[in-house]
Amino acid sequence: MPKVLVSDKLSPSAVAVFKERGVDVDVKTGLTPEELLEVIGAYDGLAIRSATKVTAQVLEKAHRLKVVGRAGIGVDNVDVPEATQRGVVVMNTPYGNAITTAEHAIAMMFALARQIPEANASTHAGKWEKSRFMGVELTGKVLGVIGCGNIGSIVAERAVGLRMRVIAFDPFLSAERAVDLGVEKVELDELIGRADIITLHTPLTDKTRGILDADAISRMKPGVRIVNCARGGLVDEAALKAALESGHVAGAALDVFAEEPAKDNPLFGMANVVCTPHLGASTSEAQENVAIQVAEQISDFLTSGAVTNALNMPALSAEDAPRLRPYMKLCEQLGSFAGQITETSLKGVRIEYQGDVANLNTTPLTAVILQGLLSPLLDSVNMVNAPVIAKSRDIEVKQTKSESCENYHSLIRLEVITERQTRSVEGSLFGGTLPRLVRINDIPVEAELAPNMIYMVNEDTPGIIGRLGSALAEAGINIASFHLGRQTVGGQAICLVQVDGPVSAPVIESLNAMPHVLMARPLTFN
Numbered sequence: 001m002p003k004v005l006v007s008d009k010l011s012p013s014a015v016a017v018f019k020e021r022g023v024d025v026d027v028k029t030g031l032t033p034e035e036l037l038e039v040i041g042a043y044d045g046l047a048i049r050s051a052t053k054v055t056a057q058v059l060e061k062a063h064r065l066k067v068v069g070r071a072g073i074g075v076d077n078v079d080v081p082e083a084t085q086r087g088v089v090v091m092n093t094p095y096g097n098a099i100t101t102a103e104h105a106i107a108m109m110f111a112l113a114r115q116i117p118e119a120n121a122s123t124h125a126g127k128w129e130k131s132r133f134m135g136v137e138l139t140g141k142v143l144g145v146i147g148c149g150n151i152g153s154i155v156a157e158r159a160v161g162l163r164m165r166v167i168a169f170d171p172f173l174s175a176e177r178a179v180d181l182g183v184e185k186v187e188l189d190e191l192i193g194r195a196d197i198i199t200l201h202t203p204l205t206d207k208t209r210g211i212l213d214a215d216a217i218s219r220m221k222p223g224v225r226i227v228n229c230a231r232g233g234l235v236d237e238a239a240l241k242a243a244l245e246s247g248h249v250a251g252a253a254l255d256v257f258a259e260e261p262a263k264d265n266p267l268f269g270m271a272n273v274v275c276t277p278h279l280g281a282s283t284s285e286a287q288e289n290v291a292i293q294v295a296e297q298i299s300d301f302l303t304s305g306a307v308t309n310a311l312n313m314p315a316l317s318a319e320d321a322p323r324l325r326p327y328m329k330l331c332e333q334l335g336s337f338a339g340q341i342t343e344t345s346l347k348g349v350r351i352e353y354q355g356d357v358a359n360l361n362t363t364p365l366t367a368v369i370l371q372g373l374l375s376p377l378l379d380s381v382n383m384v385n386a387p388v389i390a391k392s393r394d395i396e397v398k399q400t401k402s403e404s405c406e407n408y409h410s411l412i413r414l415e416v417i418t419e420r421q422t423r424s425v426e427g428s429l430f431g432g433t434l435p436r437l438v439r440i441n442d443i444p445v446e447a448e449l450a451p452n453m454i455y456m457v458n459e460d461t462p463g464i465i466g467r468l469g470s471a472l473a474e475a476g477i478n479i480a481s482f483h484l485g486r487q488t489v490g491g492q493a494i495c496l497v498q499v500d501g502p503v504s505a506p507v508i509e510s511l512n513a514m515p516h517v518l519m520a521r522p523l524t525f526n
């Protein structure tokens with residue numbers, strides 16, 4: 001039974017989902033980084049929010065870990081490239097807390113416009129400072145939304161409902177979507193110059209870090225207000241402080257900070273700054289949504305291989321997973337066959353999906369082919385990191401699909417280009433489930449791939465099979481099955497022999513030394 005660690009505070013519904021779906025679960029919140037390093041090796045899955053930092057060090061110790069699930073959106077607390085390298089799938093729950101976070105941004109905007117936190121504190125203190133808290137109306141004001149994805153677009157819709165004029169900057173916002181939302185799509189400079197209030201809803205990336213820096217702030221309208229419910233690093237806090245002090249920025253509402261937990265921030269204590277401790281996603285509804293969603297996603301992945309909302313792996317629905325499973329096996333074997341007979345460095349890979357298989361989601365199949373191909377050549381390759389490894393090694397991967405297929409319901413052809421030659425291998429499913437090799441280097445053959453095999457290429461002359469049989473008999477190796485194929489009479493021939501145990505290097509050497517043998521290799525398959 002797969003085992004999952006819940007290391008951040010998640011709704012108890014998550015535990016119920018794990019149990020229902022046959023996953024063993026431990027809840028250990030508040031672990032120190034050292035404690036996490038000690039326990040992580042025992043788990044197949046890790047469910048987190050933002051407190052747990054899934055660092056390279058944690059991943060190094062996580063020998064069994066297959067999946068990290070973030071109950072939320074931002075995964076800046078997970079070393080995703082390192083997870084990918086180690087073949088760990090990283091998932092998030094992209095929609096579950098979007099409404100809640102958008103509502104928090106709207107609440108922050110009102111809090112800022114009407115100075116509600118300060119007025120609240122003053123009233124509780126019995127001061128009744130009615131004339132001190134003069135606010136501004138939001139109706140008719142220009143709201144600049146930076147990042148108009150799930151959350152930004154909900155904020156925009158709500159703001160339109162408040163009769164604000166909404167302008168948005170997002171390189172991926174289409175003109176049609178902008179019209180649907182009732183927002184005006186603008187460039188960043190224009191937004192900065194026109195907005196009365198700016199709200200941020202982008203992820204923190206190398207491009208967005210400091211998107212509101214001193215220069216951007218200096219170009220804003222005097223009296224502008226800034227709301228940040230996305231990530232702390234988007235706004236330069238020192239520049240914001242200076243602009244608040246000078247009065248150029250009238251106020252800021254911040255749910256997120258450059259360093260969190262934020263215990264000591266330069267903006268704390270300023271009169272015109274409203275702060276919340278990263279509460280954007282903190283409603284019971286959102287936490288219930290993301291906890292259930294992350295538990296479902298992790299469980300499905302660990303029990304059926306279904307991949308939902310992964311950031312480093314193609315999606316694979318629970319419906320597709322069983323249909324792809326027999327092809328996965330075939331693809332792994334085709335890749336592994338090609339990898340085991342490849343000696344020089346790989347330049348390119350061409351994959352053709354023909355027939356019924358062309359109608360399926362073939363991205364995971366390509367990932368498995370690459371896994372099979374690279375595994376004999378490199379350590380620790382799996383379907384998560386294989387495409388990344390191939391890319392990092394400049395191996396060009398091309399895939400084509402064709403619904404027509406001559407002799408089979410489905411055929412998968414893999415062509416591997418190395419420095420010295422191009423080899424191909426083709427396979428199909430017999431009876432819809434049984435993987436079979438049907439062609440090697442365009443020579444027809446029909447073979448099931450078994451744990452121990454010998455692959456031999458030879459000249460098609462009499463006596464070869466007899467000598468091969470004798471050599472194996474002398475070495476005490478029992479032959480389970482024999483598969484032959486040839487290009488033309490007297491041309492190149494191939495032979496795939498299934499044997500009952502591993503074949504030693506001296507036996508392979510003796511086969512390679514036989515006359516008319518061009519190549520003999522031991523092969524192993526899972």
Ligand SMILES: NC(=O)C1=CN([C@@H]2O[C@H](COP(=O)(O)OP(=O)(O)OC[C@H]3O[C@@H](n4cnc5c(N)ncnc54)[C@H](O)[C@@H]3O)[C@@H](O)[C@H]2O)C=CC1
Nearest residue numbers: 073074147148149150151170172201202203229230280281
């Ligand atoms: N305060 C909180 O508790 C929460 C904060 N968040 C933060 O909100 C962010 C946004 O979440 P979603 O809207 O769900 O993500 P999303 O992926 O749906 O939207 C992000 C948008 O930002 C845009 N974008 C990317 N780079 C940009 C750039 N350089 N300039 C302008 N736009 C750019 C993207 O095109 C995308 O449309 C998350 O990345 C997360 O960091 C999310 C949930 C809760």
Ligand SMILES: O=C(O)CCC(=O)C(=O)O
Nearest residue numbers: 049050072073074281282
């Ligand atoms: O889990 C939380 O409270 C933070 C949510 C968040 O920042 C996110 O989903 O990106």
